Amino acid sequence: MNIFDYMQKYDYEQLVFCQDENSGLKAIICIHDTTLGPALGGTRMWPYKTEEEAIIDVLRLGRGMTYKNAAAGLNIGGGKAVIIGDPRQHKSEELFRAFGRYIQGLNGRYITAEDVGTTVADMDMIHLETDYVTGVSPAFGSSGNPSPVTAYGVYRGMKAAAKLAFGSDSLSGRVVAVQGVGNVAYNLCRHLHEEGAHLIVTDINEENVNRAVNDFGAKAVGVNDIFGVECDIFSPCALGAIINDDTIPLLKAKVIAGAANNQLKEERHGDLIHEMGLIYAPDYVINAGGVINVADELQGYNRERALKKVETIYDTILKVYEIAERDGMPSYKAADRMAEERIASVGKSRNTFLQNGKTVYHR
Numbered sequence: 001m002n003i004f005d006y007m008q009k010y011d012y013e014q015l016v017f018c019q020d021e022n023s024g025l026k027a028i029i030c031i032h033d034t035t036l037g038p039a040l041g042g043t044r045m046w047p048y049k050t051e052e053e054a055i056i057d058v059l060r061l062g063r064g065m066t067y068k069n070a071a072a073g074l075n076i077g078g079g080k081a082v083i084i085g086d087p088r089q090h091k092s093e094e095l096f097r098a099f100g101r102y103i104q105g106l107n108g109r110y111i112t113a114e115d116v117g118t119t120v121a122d123m124d125m126i127h128l129e130t131d132y133v134t135g136v137s138p139a140f141g142s143s144g145n146p147s148p149v150t151a152y153g154v155y156r157g158m159k160a161a162a163k164l165a166f167g168s169d170s171l172s173g174r175v176v177a178v179q180g181v182g183n184v185a186y187n188l189c190r191h192l193h194e195e196g197a198h199l200i201v202t203d204i205n206e207e208n209v210n211r212a213v214n215d216f217g218a219k220a221v222g223v224n225d226i227f228g229v230e231c232d233i234f235s236p237c238a239l240g241a242i243i244n245d246d247t248i249p250l251l252k253a254k255v256i257a258g259a260a261n262n263q264l265k266e267e268r269h270g271d272l273i274h275e276m277g278l279i280y281a282p283d284y285v286i287n288a289g290g291v292i293n294v295a296d297e298l299q300g301y302n303r304e305r306a307l308k309k310v311e312t313i314y315d316t317i318l319k320v321y322e323i324a325e326r327d328g329m330p331s332y333k334a335a336d337r338m339a340e341e342r343i344a345s346v347g348k349s350r351n352t353f354l355q356n357g358k359t360v361y362h363r
């Protein structure tokens with residue numbers, strides 16, 4: 001991979017490699033675009049097989065955050081970080097503190113939070129070294145674990161998608177197939193169960209499957225069977241690239257609405273599901289609840305205000321479909337257009353000179 005060519009193609013600002021021999025830290029921070037504000041996005045800890053795999057992941061995820069934050073109406077740019085390592089084996093105070101010092105060194109250009117493989121306890125350790133971390137324990141005045149709020153946003157977005165597909169946003173009696181019932185999807189299943197939806201779930205982690213079966217009466221199926229089950233809504237809540245050549249022909253759902261980042265393996269898969277008449281709630285629009293919640297901390301956290309904003313994901317999904325219909329394009333492209341237009345217009349207005357006109361938040 002030619003990194004500079006790729007960065008130029010998608011207009012990345014900065015890629016930071018962090019290593020600390022003492023703690024074993026190997027991390028990469030990606031700052032994609034800070035037109036709207038400091039880059040905010042979580043830190044993923046994952047046992048990447050190669051360094052290239054980690055670089056590609058952080059670049060894709062960081063750019064996704066630019067679009068997510070812009071589409072959510074936040075004054076926040078896009079970035080992400082990855083730590084190469086197994087979250088079950090390689091976590092330590094030294095590692096997260098070393099990582100926190102690298103974040104502090106960026107002086108607010110990048111602000112972190114949780115993602116797959118990291119927890120509130122990890123953010124607390126990062127917080128020992130830097131202020132530029134959100135999703136820290138509520139005891140510090142922070143918003144805590146973003147997953148339940150992400151789940152609430154996905155639930156709201158799923159209702160909007162149901163309205164578009166079925167003419168009613170009620171999920172009562174609807175069958176929802178959920179792939180991956182981890183932190184976000186467990187909370188999503190709770191909302192769906194409370195509204196009277198029927199759940200079909202799968203996960204590579206048996207404990208997580210059993211929890212959904214016991215708590216919400218979900219039906220469990222095998223990991224490869226989830227794509228082809230009879231259902232109204234397919235909800236991808238595990239990892240990315242799950243809408244692809246192998247899975248699309250199996251889908252029986254009319255709606256795709258889930259929490260996972262980067263659900264489309266390639267853009268053409270978004271075109272394909274559009275041609276098939278499926279309603280697709282673009283991933284970064286529907287899963288913005290967590291980042292809306294942690295971004296609220298930058299103004300002094302107010303949960304009520306954050307949840308009110310998360311509720312608007314419902315309207316944002318409807319707006320994306322308005323643009324899609326107006327401009328005759330698939331929903332994923334309409335979401336990109338909406339985000340890009342906002343970044344371009346705010347970027348233009350920032351051309352006016354301001355003494356000390358910094359966009360970095362000081363907490």
Ligand SMILES: NC(=O)C1=CN([C@@H]2O[C@H](COP(=O)(O)OP(=O)(O)OC[C@H]3O[C@@H](n4cnc5c(N)ncnc54)[C@H](O)[C@@H]3O)[C@@H](O)[C@H]2O)C=CC1
Nearest residue numbers: 146147150180182183184203204205238259260261287290
């Ligand atoms: N936690 C948050 O607030 C946010 C999460 N997301 C995205 O939502 C997704 C889920 O996030 P979390 O719930 O926090 O992660 P998590 O790690 O708690 O849950 C993911 C679940 O998927 C399962 N899984 C992994 N591969 C699988 C496979 N092939 N088949 C079935 N199950 C599989 C895992 O065992 C786990 O239970 C991720 O893609 C994440 O990037 C996006 C926005 C915010």
Ligand SMILES: CC(C)CC(=O)C(=O)O
Nearest residue numbers: 041042113114146290291
């Ligand atoms: C988990 C969030 C707080 C931020 C993020 O990285 C995301 O939305 O993917």
